Amino acid sequence: MLVWLAAAALPWLIHRWKRRPHRTTTWAAVELLLVAMRERSRRVRFQQWLLIALRTAILALVALAAAEPALRQGTLVSGRNAPTHLVLVIDQSYSMSCRQQDVSRLQRAKAHARRLVEGCDSGDAISVIGWSQAADNVLGRPTTDVSLALSAIDGLLQTHANADLLGAVRAVLAALDRAENEVPHLTEHQVVFISDLGRNTWKEASADRTALAELTARASLAVADAGDDHRDNVAIANLSVDPAIVLRQREVVLAATLRGFGERDWAGIMIELLVDGRQVQSQRVDLSANGEATVRFPYRFVDQGQHTVQVSIASDSIGDADGLPLDNHRWLVVDVRPQLRVACFAGKPGAADDVARALAPASAEADQTVRPEVLSISRLSELDLSDYDAALLCNAADLNPREAAHVARYVYHGGALAILLGEQTSAERLHRLGPEKDFGDLLPVEIGPPAEVGNYRFDPLDYRHPIVSPFRGRESSGLLSVAVAQYVGLRVKAEHLSAETALAFDTGDPALVVDRYGLGRVAVLAIPGSLAARTAEGRPWSTFPVSPSFLPIVRELVTYLVGDRRLEERNLLVGQPAVSPWNVSRRATEIDVRLPDGSSRGLPSPGAEDQGQVVLADTATSGIYTLSAAEEPIARFAVNLDTRESDLTTVDSADLPDALTARSADSSEPFRLATTNFSFASSLLVAVAILLLLEPAIAGWLGRRWQ
């Protein structure tokens, strides 16, 4: 800039030029000379103005080039160095925990982000978005404080979640909206995604271009690749228990599914089974490249209650070849029950007997896992139904409002309810089980009048439903030979979208409809489970209770209603909220939550507005979460990885949208997006150089014209 001091010599030079020696002569024809000069001035005035304009433009452009920093501050112009809003979107998904040379991808990403922040110009603003399953604008609003931005970057932690690209795009758009409102002078926006470019994440960019199109229109985009060469990985993709209802002293099979990624074959992987933190079994397994293998552990739970099951890959059996240790573990919380307690409420004497016998046959060889209790329907409201795994209403005539609410609350909080309709069924009264102000509509069907007496058969509907699927290939089991003389007409309510018809009549009318309700399930059977139900002619409504298929259908029904529901409640993926029933009568002001890393934090005890539920929303880390109140355990939850990120394959650059250009985050040069290499000042100085070359040529041409 100091070179411009040379321009200070300009006036002196002009003065010297004016005072340069000129010849002098006397002249007689001065008047003619003056006439000539006046005439010439008229003719060349435009030409002089042209030269004046040219020379003025040269000086003006020089002045503007020198004033560029001030103009940039005032955002009068935009260009490479205009105040810029830099939005850094840093991938925190669990694939970023992959390490190479003792540096994780997240560390590499944060280092690159730091370089970008430190390379910002004065006046630039920075937003930092932590990107995993939920994109979080860490700073809340753009900041020009570099140290604050660096601190935000350093504070980003490794998560166990997947990366939601579209969620990140929406977060960036929200950040841009905020910037445009709060710092409107920042007209330039640059968004940099710093990620390992996992294919499972970035293939979404090709699938849905709408959000990206909006982002492209508002900001310059780029992707920095913070990944590495690691592609080989082994993950425990699933852990299950069979059967889903785990009973004490009953053998179950704990099955762990391994999945391999990359091009490596794995031999002798050691899989360890831990129950309640104690290793109980182990097995070795071989895994082919990109293959899948299942390891089964038979196990018998001795004690009832909640147990934690963990399956892990022994690290010394795979070594450093495994790119991602985080997915080498999986957990399961199992509710071990002594028996299934089923309350069978009889609408009239004997209405529940056949059902109870089906659930617990009297023979010694029979399975005693289910303990039915035949109860009068009049005891319905006085019992704590939560003590029962399932409740059956057999040929109930009606329910008063209090009973209806009692039943609805039970199912809503995880109970299993089966309603076996019969000749006592009053549609009008049972519809009290309909819309309940706190619990919604329990019944998935409209109960109509009984069908005409006839000869009906079951239609298993291709055995699609789990309740009837065991009968596939077993047509002689008697299900199809059940004779039905009469049944209650049912119509599935259209608003019950999750309702399923598990079994129908050959007339097409539903025979068995099941649905979810809150945390529980409800089923409606159009025929009573008792021979006691008679038509007007005295015929039994159906021979179903004496059919060989009756026992398995009833057991499958109860098993299905109780089923793996609690397993689903207790076993979640990272980011899914953990919900547990809460007895509002319990006196506790705070619930203690112990996290997988051993730390604890508190949750306020739920109030009446929480509908008797405890909700733990923050399940960002995989492992076991334990809730307790007043040192009394409430529930355990297992939170596992969604193993899509275990595939370390990166997206092909050609598959990225054109608006994104990827470059390595290891690049040490300052990261700048594809903009012109000319700065505003450079453009002006180039223009000055061109004009300086043109000026003498134009002046000479004009001078020749004047001569």
Added chain:
Amino acid sequence: MTTTAAYLDPETLAQLQGLELRARSIVDGYQTGLHRSLYRGHSVEFTEHREYTPGDDLRYVDWKVFGKTDKVYLKQFEAETNLVCYLLLDVSESMRYQSETSALSKLEYGQCLATALAHVVLRQRDRVSLATFDEGVRELVPESGNPAHLRQLVHVMAQASATRKSNIGKALHEASQRLQRRGVVVVLSDLLGDAKSLLLGLKHLRYQRHEVILLQLLDPAEVDFPFGSTTLFQGLEALPDVLAEPRGVRQAYLAALSEFLERIEAGCRALQVDYHLVQTDEAIDLALRRVLRGRKAEGGRWKREE
């Protein structure tokens, strides 16, 4: 150069030996018979009577005398049978201009040319008068046919200081009133001034029935404007100095000069004034020859004003 010889170098004089100045006007004279009298009987001074002899022109019979004396006498007039050449020399300051390449200033050239013309006139035994002028007539030397008159003319020309402004029109008007006899008026000037005023002055001279020869004397630099670098033109006759870039103004100056000369020439044609542009680098004898030849060639064109 204050002597006759200085004005008429030998070479010049030799050139002048064969030249005659033929007047287009008719001069009644006694000497050569080449001049016809410009007049036919009036506006001539009566001097004496002489007795009529057969063959005399009866138009000049004095009938009053015959009425009184019964004798026929002829009036005898002082007829101007000799050509009178009036030399009007511009001695204003602008005539002092002399460019670097010129040997003589316009004044010096004019003096030489006037002297040459005077010599020619005197050699043919005609009469010559001289008037110098700037803002008006400065000096007026009455006409004379005496060869020694030339010396006086040279002396008067030498005394010119050439320091005043010029007003040709006014000077010509004044000369028109002071010149007594019809003759040939030769104006030697650069004519750098008001063309309209000049033409009015010439018109006055023509009204007085003079034959007018207008010799515009210009320096070659004034005609070509050969200047290159930036020049400060110091104005003569109290005109302002002008600093100009000659290359940029030359075309316009030449155009202005051409327009000026065309206007004068057109005006002279309309007034039947004999106009010649003489540059001071032109040999005086050639210039003189050109001027006099021009008069011969145009002799038939002239109309006599009665």
